[in-house]
Amino acid sequence: VRHGMLLAVAFSVLIIVGGVIFLPPFLQGMGLAPEVYHIALWYMAGLGIGVLPFFLITPLRSLVDTLGYTKLSMKIYLLALPVNAFLNYVLIFGKLGLPRLGGIGAGVATGITFWLLLVMFAVVVTKLQPFKQYDVLGFVRPVKHLVAEYLRIGVPMGVAIFMETSIFGVVALFIAKFGTEVIAAHQAALNFSSLIYMFPMSFSLALTIVVGVEYGAKNYQGARDYTALGLEMSLFIAMVYMALELVAREYIALIYTTNPHVIELVKVFIIYAIMWQGGDAVAAPIQGILRGYKDVNATFWCSMLAYWAICLPVGLLLDYKFNNGAFAYWQSLDIGVICSAVVLSLRLVLLQRRIKKDEE
Template sequence: MAEMKTNSQRLKRFFILLIPIFITQTSLFAMHFFDTMMAGQISPQDLAGVAIGSSLWVAVSAGLAGILLAVTPIVSQYVGADQQNKVAPFIVQAIYLGIMMGILVIVAGFLTVPSILGAMNLEAKVYKISSSFLGLLSVGVIPLLVYTVLRCFMDALGQTRTTMLITLYAIPINVFINYIMMFGKLGFPKLGGAGAGLASALTYWCLLFISIYIVHHKPTFSIYAIFQQIQLVHFNTLKKILKIGIPIGLSIFFESSVFSAVTILMSRFDTDTIAAHQLANNFQALLYMTPYSIALALTIAVGFEVGAGRFKEARLYSIIGIVTALILAAFYMTNIIIWDYKIVGIYTSDYHIQVIAHRFLLFAALFQFSDAIATPVQGILRGYRDVNVSFVSTLLAYWGIGLPFGYLLANFTSLEAVGYWIGLISGLACSAIFLLWRIFYLQRQQPDLANRFTA
């Protein structure tokens, strides 16, 4: 990535980074979107089962991938500081870490998933679908995490278009496998909602193989010789990744898992309410890909400028990112209000579920502005390697404010299920305010920042 001299050049560079990242993240999320949408065409039980299984998986996978997101700022700063020789050994160690994490999460999943689903008091069919979905999905955990390392490596070099193209291949692959597995086509047994888990796992393997081929053969990446050396596990490097990655992963996990916690708490309501909540939550998560993509682009741009010691330029990229997120949030909010019933109709034709989901979706619109501030600011802070404050802020905002407040509203007022949405919106707003203060404070300390990035 070259240094940009003017604001127009910086704006162009930012969107060159952002657009492919946005397409990549939306494509990855599209697998969950199509899982939920296609399950809704089978039965309300399949919709609820897949939505619950997907909700639990998204929380865990987002947290795990968040740990590996440490690859992006570290590699960006290596490149910005002209230390390319450190990149390949670092990526190999990150791959080892991804494999270790994958093994641990598979074992943990088999030990804990039955108890988690059992605590939700689900219908027997919904329980079976969720359990089977997660069991089949576990086949793809390790390839997903290794692919995440390679994707972060490519993104950190500014090659976000490459990761976009790789991920775009995943959509038709996933939809096709979904179709034959869920509906029993081409001689395969009809697995219903559970088939979506197997389809996602097989798609993750495809993503990994494509990524390995490109990293090994495309000159932009092959010059680093990632796969041309054998290394032992280097625990100091793993520690370096975890020092930055764990706060990132926990921040993302606590933000994602609070929605899973709400799903568990909502189990006291009927299946239609659970399905409607997951429908609205699924669409809200789809829109979240925009501020999340902006955050990833900001981590790359800010990390590169910080690595080169250009703190003023890092601040300018921060402003560009936040303003872009706010403009898009206003656009999304307007369209949700106008097209709410049309959006719900994409997922299900069940009128009762549509009516309930309509209420949830209007609250999902309110998420947009707080997300447009809190999420990009977290990306900026990662570019500075300032990750612990984001973790604490997310933990307190969602689990200290949002969830308890939502529980009180849902269980002790007439708002019922809607109360959880109000609570989460309140927590996110608190997080946005605090994180804005943190970035203003940090960027005022520019003369004292240089020592942080010399290691």
């Protein structure tokens, strides 16, 4: 945890320096109106206030979660929500004698909220058991092999998550050419599907912890039991919400729009989203399991293969060669996530067979 906080400070400095150097010319290159440029620049500067605490929070929260106190982390973040809302109100509209900052105030409010979160986590790990006994905020002299292991595990995980999430931004760029109604339908379906993704993501995070604990304790059978249980629960819950979505497609669309054409498009996109969610119900938990085994390179290469070597080229092919329109990119997302689920499943089977063989 101490080495994680050292790396957090180092990366924070890099992010802040990079923002100071590159953000102004980047925003200028976007051709923004002067007023919009001013708000965007200082909004990001306001967020910059929270870069250091945001990075420092991560290892502290991970300690709390890994020791099984995920509910405590949840309570801390829930407590921060009304504070953040209050700060937004005060700073955006200039209440309590403070200047009216408009959009810039939203960035400042978020930055301040991260400092509040850091203070709360610092109090938890220094005052409460079982965290207090570890003295994680004490001084540490950097140890080269610990830093190397941290980066060896952390960097592939981060890049894999980036490759998986960034593909949706790229897809949005290609869908933009089909007009505002298609864009609206795409965003509505994607937004709702992102909410549903919280289910498999939660299994992924939990499985990383429980599998990692059992594997680290050399209780390999316990790790396999958690693996099977997590996948079974994820698939069962997925079948339930996929069936509900299929039946309630029109009602889901009505949450976002009353435009009849957009509603019909959302209903079709939701069908593709359901297939994508089925693949994610397998792929996301297995990613968490493999991370629990410290097999992070597998998730990295799988994300690169599924989303950038398969998904994007297939989407372009279905669009420009077969004229499938905007649906081409949702079809390619389905193909990508199914490929991811298959490859990750094979990797998990091979890994567990190897571990079982080593046991014998």
